[in-house]
Amino acid sequence: MLRTAWPAAALIGSTGLAPIVLVCEHASRFIPPELDALGLSEDAQGSHVAWDIGALDVAKCLSTGLDAPLVVGEISRLVYDCNRPLEAPDCTPSRSEVFDIPGNVDLNDIDKQSRFDTVHAPFHATVDYAIDRQIARVDAPVLLVTVHSFTPVFHGQRRTLDIGYLHDNNSRAATMAVNIERDRGTYRAAINEPYAARDGVTYTLAKHGEARGLDNVMIEIRNDLIDTPATAEAMADHLVTTLSQVAAHISTPETVKT
Numbered sequence: 001m002l003r004t005a006w007p008a009a010a011l012i013g014s015t016g017l018a019p020i021v022l023v024c025e026h027a028s029r030f031i032p033p034e035l036d037a038l039g040l041s042e043d044a045q046g047s048h049v050a051w052d053i054g055a056l057d058v059a060k061c062l063s064t065g066l067d068a069p070l071v072v073g074e075i076s077r078l079v080y081d082c083n084r085p086l087e088a089p090d091c092t093p094s095r096s097e098v099f100d101i102p103g104n105v106d107l108n109d110i111d112k113q114s115r116f117d118t119v120h121a122p123f124h125a126t127v128d129y130a131i132d133r134q135i136a137r138v139d140a141p142v143l144l145v146t147v148h149s150f151t152p153v154f155h156g157q158r159r160t161l162d163i164g165y166l167h168d169n170n171s172r173a174a175t176m177a178v179n180i181e182r183d184r185g186t187y188r189a190a191i192n193e194p195y196a197a198r199d200g201v202t203y204t205l206a207k208h209g210e211a212r213g214l215d216n217v218m219i220e221i222r223n224d225l226i227d228t229p230a231t232a233e234a235m236a237d238h239l240v241t242t243l244s245q246v247a248a249h250i251s252t253p254e255t256v257k258t
Contacts, residue, residue, distance in 0.1 A: 006032050008122035011130055012070040013063040019138045020068040020247055021131050023146045023204055024059040025082040025123070026052035027072040038078055038103030049096040050076045052149040054226030054235075059147040061236030066243060069130045073123055078104065080119035083146075083203050086112065090200070091120075097155075127208050143173060143247050144209040144216035148201075149223040150194050162187035163239075164194055164220035168202040168210050173217035176246045186238060194220060215250050 007030075029051040031037055037045060044050065056072060063070035073082050078101055084091040092112055094104045134142050152159055163181065167174035174191050181189035195201045202218060209216025219239065226232040 006118050007074040008119050009126040010072050010074055011126055012060065012072060013067070014069050014130070014133075016063065016066070016068040016134070017138065018066045018068040018247065019134070019140050019251065020066055020143045020145060020243065021127075021134050022059055022063055022066070022068050022070040023127055023144065023208075024052070024055050024070065024072045024148075025146065025204060026077045026148060027056035027059065028074045029076050030074060031076050031079055035079065035103055038101050040078075040099065040101065040103075044099045045076075047099070048149075048151050048223065049099050049101075050078050052147075053223040054221065054232050055147050055149045055223075057229055057232035058149075058221060058226050058236045058239070061233050062145075062147065062239060062243070065236060065240035069134055071123070071127050071130050075119050080115040082120055082123045083201060085203055086116045086120070088200060088203075091116070124204075124207065127204070131208060131212070131214075140251065141214055143243075143250055144205065144214050145173075145243060146204050146216075146218045148218060148220045149226060150220050152222055152224045154194070159194055159222060160188060161190055161193050162222055162225060163189045164192070165189065166192050166195060166197070166202060166205075166218035166220060168197050168205045168216070170210060170215060173215045173246050173250065176249055177217060177219075177242055180242050180245050184242070217246070 029045055059070050081091050092104045092107055092115060094101050131142060165174040165177040178189050178191045181187060205216045205218055221235060226235050
């Protein structure tokens, strides 16, 4: 069944003039009422399994600080993960970290295709639209930046990383960002941590960045650094400087060592 009433994406800061497009796939914990919360408790619905805590606040502040458009996902990744293709086993996960997802157990191909059509398809159409319009507006290639957060503890292991910059095939923007972070010395930053392309997390980068020949980078921020509006804003202020420098370097013929 085609669920046209589900809100898949929103475009924020659509008049921005920066050569950057921001995307936050996992911005929302919203599960449409007809899915009965996928059988989850309120605690599970509010946890990291349902959304990237703090990522939306950071992304909105980045949109303002960079003067860049932002596409945000408006449905929980547990309904459909917009950073995954339909063939990925975890596009509609039946288990995520410590939580079983009863509403995703035994989904058939028709169910998955329906969620793809009503969540993934309009979300990525919005990303395409934002990129097309921004390229036309600035009359130049744009930098694609996706914004995510990760948990301080994963399967009992504490993570000490503050910010990860991830890449798919094109490593230029991620490498630049990590070099800038190391020079600034404010946060512990690394390339392709705590995840990497081999984990299947760079789908949006590949679909909209690599496919168009655009520089792109995925930002992962430890969520205890951005779990209040004030700390999210502080992190965004920091990232505005880093990303502005990356965008400036990319717009010149300079190269970066990888």
